[in-house]
Structures are given as C-alpha cells and as structure tokens.
Amino acid sequence: MTFTIGRRALPALGLVAAGTARAQRAWSPSRPVTIVVPFPPGGSTDVTARLVAERMAPLLGQSVVIDNKPGAQTVIGAEAVARAAPDGHTLLMSSGTTLTINPLIGRNLPYKPEDFAPVVHVATLPFCIAVRPGIPDTLEGFVAHVRANPGKVTWGHNGRGSFNHIAGALIQERLNLDWQDVGYRGDAHQMNDLLAGTLDSILVGGATGLAVARSGRAKIIGWTGETRLPNLPDQPTFAEFYPGLVAVTWFGLLAPARTPSEAIARLNAAGAAATADATVKERLLNEGIVAAGGSPADFQAFLTREAQRWGPLLRRLDIQF
Numbered sequence: 001m002t003f004t005i006g007r008r009a010l011p012a013l014g015l016v017a018a019g020t021a022r023a024q025r026a027w028s029p030s031r032p033v034t035i036v037v038p039f040p041p042g043g044s045t046d047v048t049a050r051l052v053a054e055r056m057a058p059l060l061g062q063s064v065v066i067d068n069k070p071g072a073q074t075v076i077g078a079e080a081v082a083r084a085a086p087d088g089h090t091l092l093m094s095s096g097t098t099l100t101i102n103p104l105i106g107r108n109l110p111y112k113p114e115d116f117a118p119v120v121h122v123a124t125l126p127f128c129i130a131v132r133p134g135i136p137d138t139l140e141g142f143v144a145h146v147r148a149n150p151g152k153v154t155w156g157h158n159g160r161g162s163f164n165h166i167a168g169a170l171i172q173e174r175l176n177l178d179w180q181d182v183g184y185r186g187d188a189h190q191m192n193d194l195l196a197g198t199l200d201s202i203l204v205g206g207a208t209g210l211a212v213a214r215s216g217r218a219k220i221i222g223w224t225g226e227t228r229l230p231n232l233p234d235q236p237t238f239a240e241f242y243p244g245l246v247a248v249t250w251f252g253l254l255a256p257a258r259t260p261s262e263a264i265a266r267l268n269a270a271g272a273a274a275t276a277d278a279t280v281k282e283r284l285l286n287e288g289i290v291a292a293g294g295s296p297a298d299f300q301a302f303l304t305r306e307a308q309r310w311g312p313l314l315r316r317l318d319i320q321f
Helices: 044-060 075-082 096-105 139-148 163-175 187-196 206-214 261-276 278-285 296-317
Strands: 002-005 008-011 033-037 064-068 090-095 116-131 154-157 180-183 201-205 219-223 248-256
Touching (some): 033 075, 044 090, 044 116, 044 248, 096 163, 096 248, 116 206, 116 261, 116 296, 154 187, 163 296
Parallel strands (some): 033 090, 154 201
Antiparallel strands (some): 116 201
8 A cells, every 4th residue: 555745655654464453362562562762862752752661561561661772863763673573572662753754855764664563643742933032032923023034033953854944944935934044963952052042043842942941041932733732821833823834743653564463452552541641641741742642543644644744845845865
C-alpha cells in the first residue's frame, strides 16, 4: 500500500500487523523491552519516552528501558530499530523528524517508512514563539512588527531541515513575513542568545519556551497547536488569528516491520493506557506536550495526514540532507 504526496509516493508504514481486534493469541514480552530514543537524554522526546516507559512496565510485566542513540538527524537510532528483530522487544520513540520530515528530504536514508509498524501515537508537541523585551509581546503585534521591518527581525531554530525550522518556514510563507532565520545546533544556544538580547525571537518546543518564559526575561506570545494548552489558557494559538495555521511535531512508538500482530496489540494496549494516565498527561502538559493515544490504525492515519501536510512545502523549500 502506498500514499501519495504530490508527485512523490511514499510507502505506507508497515501496519499490516496491527490492530488489537485482530490479535489471535496472547503475547507477553519474555525479557525487558527497549525503547530507542534517537535524541540525547533530557530533551522532549527523551522525557516523553521515560514517562511512558515507566507506566508501561507494570502493564507488560517487564522492565521498559530507554536506549539513547542520538545523531545524524535521528537516523542512527531509527536505523537501529529498523534492523532489530521484529519480536516486540525493541521499539522506536519517533518524533516528527524521523518519519515525517526525513523521508521527504533525506536523499539516502538507510531506512524506509515501511520498515516500521505503528504501535501508538503517544503525543503531539506544538511549538511556541517567544520574544525578548523590546519586541511586541502579542502575536498580532509581533506579526505587524516583522512586516514593518522586513529582513531585520531574527528568529532562532534548530538548523535547516529541523522541524521547528520547517514550522517557521510555514509561518513565513503563510503570513508573508520577511524575517531572518538563524540556525542553531540545539535549544540551549538560541535560548541564551534570546535572553542576552542578541536574538529577537525563537520558535521552539514547549519545554524550552516555558523555561525561557519562567526566567522572566522573555515572553511566549503564541503556540502552533490547533487549540490552547489547557494548563496555559491565556496563551493564544496562531490558528485563532490565522485559521488553519497549525504546525506540530509528534511522538509515537513504532516497532520493526513484521512484528507479530499479537505483540503490536499488547504493546498498543500498554502504550495507550500510559498516555491516558492522569499523572502522565499532567507531567507531559507541564512540558508543553499533549498526550494522544488511540489504535495503531489511528496512528497510521495521522502519519499519512502529516506527510501530506508537509510534502508540498518541503518541495517548495527544496531542503535535502
């Protein structure tokens, strides 16, 4: 099965072994389950994986351990899982970078989307825009300021091809902005420059944005999710002022393709229960992350929509690595 993004067809993720309803017999892990995180410890993907792993372990009757394999825009970790035994004991905590963006811009990826079977959509992560003092601190005021100062207002992101760079490019195109993007190797450096006043704004994940805002030296003026975060009801979204302007990355668990359906079903049940746990949901929200859940089929449908959403923009930007 394939799905098409403009002129480019991408294979659908390996969902052939997926639904809970189709599980034919019980399956339980016979040893600890490993979740590979293709990022260093401490970031949003890692935090999410550890929260979910902690809750999944008692439900599976086995330890669930985190293995950080960062590097090469998440390629190292993803390739390791794609090549792992399809026995239910190795999972990938993917972000949007790994299976939405990379397949669209990577020229020689060592993995393909169909190398993975979706297990559960864990969460979505809207980006937030934060500004330094001296820059208009409302969303509409900021947009007007950028338009009045073409090419002069700077915004930071995690490098060309990163998800927040692409989200910023969407905002730029949709709102007809001429703002100067500045790439960084991570959140910490751009956060420091924003607080030092040498960078006007940043477009980052919630945890970084909230840390900046709590410092009192910068202010979050808007989010890129569909709706306001329930724990931050006073902070608006772009979509409120500019309908349809939504840009979120995501986190989800995937297994190697050909993992038995009964293993996928059991892992999905544990993962979905973890995302529905009230404590997990609250702790994720404190990081600006919104728990998701659902079936493997739900996750597959979400992935298809995301690829279709970003494909046309990425072709126009002509970003490759």
